[in-house]
Amino acid sequence: MYVCEDGKIDILSLNIDELRQCIADMGEKPFRAGQIYSWLHQKRIADFDSMSDISAQFRERLKEKFCIKSLFIVKRLESKRDNTVKYLYRLSDGNHIETVLMEYEHGNTVCVSTQVGCKMGCRFCASTIAGYKRDLLPSEILLQIYTAQRDSGRKIGGCVLMGIGEPLDNFDNVVRFLELLSSKNGMDMSLRHVSLSTCGLVPKIYELAKLDLGLTLSISLHASDNKSRSAVMPVNDRYDINELLTACRDYFKQTGRRISFEYALIDGHNDSKEDAKRLAELLKGFICHVNIIPVNKIKERNFTSDRRSAQRFRAYLEELGINATVRRTLGADIDAACGQLRREYEI
Numbered sequence: 001m002y003v004c005e006d007g008k009i010d011i012l013s014l015n016i017d018e019l020r021q022c023i024a025d026m027g028e029k030p031f032r033a034g035q036i037y038s039w040l041h042q043k044r045i046a047d048f049d050s051m052s053d054i055s056a057q058f059r060e061r062l063k064e065k066f067c068i069k070s071l072f073i074v075k076r077l078e079s080k081r082d083n084t085v086k087y088l089y090r091l092s093d094g095n096h097i098e099t100v101l102m103e104y105e106h107g108n109t110v111c112v113s114t115q116v117g118c119k120m121g122c123r124f125c126a127s128t129i130a131g132y133k134r135d136l137l138p139s140e141i142l143l144q145i146y147t148a149q150r151d152s153g154r155k156i157g158g159c160v161l162m163g164i165g166e167p168l169d170n171f172d173n174v175v176r177f178l179e180l181l182s183s184k185n186g187m188d189m190s191l192r193h194v195s196l197s198t199c200g201l202v203p204k205i206y207e208l209a210k211l212d213l214g215l216t217l218s219i220s221l222h223a224s225d226n227k228s229r230s231a232v233m234p235v236n237d238r239y240d241i242n243e244l245l246t247a248c249r250d251y252f253k254q255t256g257r258r259i260s261f262e263y264a265l266i267d268g269h270n271d272s273k274e275d276a277k278r279l280a281e282l283l284k285g286f287i288c289h290v291n292i293i294p295v296n297k298i299k300e301r302n303f304t305s306d307r308r309s310a311q312r313f314r315a316y317l318e319e320l321g322i323n324a325t326v327r328r329t330l331g332a333d334i335d336a337a338c339g340q341l342r343r344e345y346e347i
């Protein structure tokens with residue numbers, strides 16, 4: 001069961017069946033669960049007293065048993081260039097997380113965090129520098145979207161799990177979040193508009209494939225051989241490129257979904273023509289897409305890159321028949337890269 005700091009049940013993390021069961025256990029009519037779910041996930045009220053079609057007496061009993069979580073907006077940074085908004089939220093236990101609202105031609109997408117900190121230790125990533133604190137509850141992932149939507153007044157059509165944390169390291173809560181996000185009685189977002197990015201926790205990729213949720217899997221590959229991948233991504237010592245790509249083939253076979261490979265370009269590290277050749281060789285026969293990201297400079301590390309090197313690398317790949325794009329760098333003026341804002345706040 002999902003529990004809040006005060007020991008009560010985190011009602012926003014429950015699915016409709018669990019809510020129905022809890023309500024039945026309280027001796028109330030199970031159909032009340034549908035009403036309550038709709039207050040929480042469609043009307044998005046923040047307290048039980050707003051549930052006007054529930055009796056005052058039952059509301060008091062609900063308050064004793066459940067808590068309704070919320071996120072507090074500590075900081076809101078809006079890019080002057082591209083309408084990207086970055087939120088720093090405070091969780092009810094005082095920890096901080098980041099969420100980014102991005103505007104694309106086809107609509108608004110929210111980039112959510114899945115953990116407070118991260119265990120994975122990728123060398124170029126600010127989210128992992130101070131280590132890992134805890135997993136986010138399903139409600140805390142979902143509220144990042146609800147809160148950004150309410151604050152911005154924008155319609156939100158997509159979600160990427162590319163904020164702080166490794167989503168597959170918080171597997172069960174992430175899967176529940178996806179269930180709530182796509183629920184007909186809630187946000188009703190199609191999981192076709194959701195991308196989940198992982199550094200490559202291989203056993204969990206197999207598990208995710210079995211669920212066949214219809215989402216896009218993004219793999220943070222960032223290198224074309226084990227030596228250079230291990231140098232920046234410690235997870236590669238646990239699951240190497242070969243094991244990772246075998247899991248990706250399985251994912252495609254099970255789900256029919258094209259895989260997206262992320263490649264953070266670091267000058268002098270993984271940007272040569274040789275790297276492009278090795279990458280093309282690795283991805284031969286894959287139905288996939290490579291997303292080249294000029295590495296975002298973080299002040300704790302010396303890695304650099306720019307759009308020109310990224311375009312050059314893309315041209316190498318295209319010559320070799322690999323479908324690649326250079327990711328638009330949104331929110332560059334507001335430090336929108338993973339974990340940078342939280343770092344300034346927590347330490």
Ligand code: SAH
Nearest residue numbers: 124125162165166197198199220262295296
């Ligand atoms: N843990 C997941 C998702 C979070 S990070 C993962 O590893 O995929 C989202 C993406 O941003 C990943 O591809 C990650 O490698 C990349 N990233 C992190 N720091 C970066 C930086 N400084 N510059 C460019 N990309 C970065």
